[in-house]
Amino acid sequence: MGVEERRQQLIGVALELFSRRSPDEVSIDEIASAAGISRPLVYHYFPGKLSLYEAALKRASDDLAARFVEPHEGPLGARLLRVMRRFFDFVDEHGPGFSALMRGGPAVGSSTTNALIDSVRQAAYVQILSHLGVTDPPARLELVVRSWISLAESTALIWLDGRRIPRAELEVQLVHDFAALTAVSAAQDAEMAALLRRIAGEEPADGPFASLAGRLLALAT
Amino acid sequence: MGVEERRQQLIGVALELFSRRSPDEVSIDEIASAAGISRPLVYHYFPGKLSLYEAALKRASDDLAARFVEPHEGPLGARLLRVMRRFFDFVDEHGPGFSALMRGGPAVGSSTTNALIDSVRQAAYVQILSHLGVTDPPARLELVVRSWISLAESTALIWLDGRRIPRAELEVQLVHDFAALTAVSAAQDAEMAALLRRIAGEEPADGPFASLAGRLLALAT
Numbered sequence: 001m002g003v004e005e006r007r008q009q010l011i012g013v014a015l016e017l018f019s020r021r022s023p024d025e026v027s028i029d030e031i032a033s034a035a036g037i038s039r040p041l042v043y044h045y046f047p048g049k050l051s052l053y054e055a056a057l058k059r060a061s062d063d064l065a066a067r068f069v070e071p072h073e074g075p076l077g078a079r080l081l082r083v084m085r086r087f088f089d090f091v092d093e094h095g096p097g098f099s100a101l102m103r104g105g106p107a108v109g110s111s112t113t114n115a116l117i118d119s120v121r122q123a124a125y126v127q128i129l130s131h132l133g134v135t136d137p138p139a140r141l142e143l144v145v146r147s148w149i150s151l152a153e154s155t156a157l158i159w160l161d162g163r164r165i166p167r168a169e170l171e172v173q174l175v176h177d178f179a180a181l182t183a184v185s186a187a188q189d190a191e192m193a194a195l196l197r198r199i200a201g202e203e204p205a206d207g208p209f210a211s212l213a214g215r216l217l218a219l220a221t
Numbered sequence: 222m223g224v225e226e227r228r229q230q231l232i233g234v235a236l237e238l239f240s241r242r243s244p245d246e247v248s249i250d251e252i253a254s255a256a257g258i259s260r261p262l263v264y265h266y267f268p269g270k271l272s273l274y275e276a277a278l279k280r281a282s283d284d285l286a287a288r289f290v291e292p293h294e295g296p297l298g299a300r301l302l303r304v305m306r307r308f309f310d311f312v313d314e315h316g317p318g319f320s321a322l323m324r325g326g327p328a329v330g331s332s333t334t335n336a337l338i339d340s341v342r343q344a345a346y347v348q349i350l351s352h353l354g355v356t357d358p359p360a361r362l363e364l365v366v367r368s369w370i371s372l373a374e375s376t377a378l379i380w381l382d383g384r385r386i387p388r389a390e391l392e393v394q395l396v397h398d399f400a401a402l403t404a405v406s407a408a409q410d411a412e413m414a415a416l417l418r419r420i421a422g423e424e425p426a427d428g429p430f431a432s433l434a435g436r437l438l439a440l441a442t
Contacts, residue, residue, distance in 0.1 A: 173406065
């Protein structure tokens, strides 16, 4: 194997191990063994566990950011639901590693780790704005989108802790939460109200946004 | 001054400095100077900056947790709004330190720091359940309450970054967000629907929950 090929293979093996258990518990010996090479050879490619962890996290971050990309076709609620499914696929695949990272894992506080987490949040933010057709978001819209992204993170973390609620239900719930947070902001602000009306006007009667409105009306009566 | 008195004074001085600027930027020299003592004397009471930071964070955590305590009197929406006001008072007083801590500051990833953050979240969670009159929360209610707490954190962090939205508006918005997230969950689940009906039934027509419902109905028509 060439140097770059070997590095990529090691990153893949390490990501697999860092995903399935808390990264604290994964040793370089174990990574070497899983890759079928010697411990010194691992150090030949990566100076230490932190640099290998950061390389694995970079690959996972790129993977997650790519899952937010969704064609600009069809109703917005259905697009967001497809993205939520891919997000939960990712969380499912990387559960223990995702929890450890987001709850303050071994490399948290390192500027590289924080920058990678922020880059994924920013990628999600940019994608959502582009689907909303907004280039210069007012402060209230930025708040709704960014705080909803953090809500998606915390919902996934709470789900991972015992998986007591079916993930398919939470994928729909997060789409509904987005509509609900937008509606709360729209209830206070004319610009947000205009945005909400535009989005709602483009939604089909059988989409997730309309189904929420119908269920809430049924609750209220 | 006695030893404990001097320690408490130093913690107070340090908390003030760690609150107003990113803790990274605060030196032991500066803390010594603000306390009117020598640098070696600071080290006599605290072995290093991290231990002084953790002691200051412990005081801030106790202070914040105490602000969640609210008499079990009057409508729930009004109680939650008073708690949100005290939460934003805290965030306002400790802005730069709060941001640095929650965004991954110098001591983040230390087990003491993470445990303190978690203890404050747990205190908020326990208070909210007690106000809801629930002792054995179903998984969906736990999710709503815990994810709303993270929404309050992220809303405060986004507010601190430029303060582009009046904080009084965000205090009301978070109360509305709580109702909205509960309603989204209630739209899918009968047990949550029963809880929502009970809460809504006890709210006065001029409370924050009722005002949200009225505004949303006005938006929808």
